[in-house]
Amino acid sequence: MQVEKDPETAPPQEGCVGHGRNGTAIVPKVHTSAWLAGMHPEAQFCCNGALVGARAILTTAHCVDLCRNSTKNVTVRVGEWDMSKTEDMPIPPENIIVSRAHVHKKYNPSSHLNNIALLELDHPVRYRATVQPVCLPSADYEVRPSETLIATGWGATLRQQQMISPVLKRLDLQNVQWEQCRSQLQKHQGRHRFALDSDFVCAITNHPENERPCDGDAGSPVVVEIPGKTEQYFLHGMVSWGYNCHQKTISHTALMNVLHYLDWIKDTMEGFN
Numbered sequence: 257m258q259v260e261k262d263p264e265t266a267p268p269q270e271g272c273v274g275h276g277r278n279g280t281a282i283v284p285k286v287h288t289s290a291w292l293a294g295m296h297p298e299a300q301f302c303c304n305g306a307l308v309g310a311r312a313i314l315t316t317a318h319c320v321d322l323c324r325n326s327t328k329n330v331t332v333r334v335g336e337w338d339m340s341k342t343e344d345m346p347i348p349p350e351n352i353i354v355s356r357a358h359v360h361k362k363y364n365p366s367s368h369l370n371n372i373a374l375l376e377l378d379h380p381v382r383y384r385a386t387v388q389p390v391c392l393p394s395a396d397y398e399v400r401p402s403e404t405l406i407a408t409g410w411g412a413t414l415r416q417q418q419m420i421s422p423v424l425k426r427l428d429l430q431n432v433q434w435e436q437c438r439s440q441l442q443k444h445q446g447r448h449r450f451a452l453d454s455d456f457v458c459a460i461t462n463h464p465e466n467e468r469p470c471d472g473d474a475g476s477p478v479v480v481e482i483p484g485k486t487e488q489y490f491l492h493g494m495v496s497w498g499y500n501c502h503q504k505t506i507s508h509t510a511l512m513n514v515l516h517y518l519d520w521i522k523d524t525m526e527g528f529n
Contacts, residue, residue, distance in 0.1 A: 289408045289424055291390035291477060291491075294333045295375075296351070297323045301420055304409045306477035306491055307334060307389045310380035312525050313354075316494055316512055317363040317373045319475040330354045332375060335386040339410070340422040347386050353378040358524050360517075369455055371496045371512050374524045390479060391490040392522075393515040399480055399492060403431040405459050406480075407495065411473030420472040427468060429478065429509070431492075432458040437508060444506050456510045457493050469509045470501035478511055 293313045295303040302323045305315035313332050323330055336349035355378045360370040381387055407427040410420045432440075437458035438451075452458075459478060461468040469476060474496075479489035493511025514521075 289426070290386055290388035292408045292424065294336060294410060295319060295323050295330060296333055297330045301339065301410060304473065304475040305332065305375060306494065307381065307387065308392060308491070308521070309389055309525055311377040311528060313375040313377065314494065314521065315373050315375060315475040316371045316496055317359045318365070318368065318371055318496070320357045320359055320373045321365065322474060332377060334381055338423050347384060350381060350387065352381060360520065368497050369453055372517050372520070374521065376528050390477060392518060393490045393492060395515065397483055397490060399431050401431065401433050403480060405429040405431055405478050405492060407469060407476050407478045409469065409473040409476030409495070411470045411476065413470065429459040429461060429468065432460050432508065434458065441508060455513055455516055456496060457513045459509050459511055460507045468501055468507055469495045469498055
């Protein structure tokens, strides 16, 4: 587990500029947490999301439930690094009111199928060095077995007693092929019936501390470096569900497969008011 460095003041960029094949945007070199957003109902942190457009935060339907299943008094905070700091920052975070939550109509809270939602913001965010949209995936982008995945979020760490980490954390994870993940999870379920839907992709920890997504990491974006690019990333998954991070038997985390919902994401964003 790494704690993200305090972002330095830098010239603003334009986020996903240029285009790859099939019109997929390419992000320039920016801070790997520039797209992370925190959901704050009544000023209290409750969940994570990813900035995918000037007025769009991608998160999970489960996060909408956690944040009281309502957009009333819910704001999204972007550009934050340390929640415990009260003094003025060189580049301060921005709070934006959520005007509407678009939850997938077929979301199943029991199985977490279709665990996806888009938050429509009241007004566009201001892009700057610490606030940039992450690129959406493309079918052209292959995620290889054991590919390094980068997750960012405010969830707890094994060394902390708090439910959340006040300082933004980064987790380096590893991709697990879907068939292998399903087989391994079935073994751990014993006699309990288990099925891993294609809605999900899987990640495991790839460092000795066994740090992985934990309490408070729901909806955290998980990115992959764009093939052939350096420090340019696309959104691979969102933390959907996992197992108690304080046990060491099962280190798998199920991620909502963003590519699987690409059409839904685009259609929903086009319908914003």
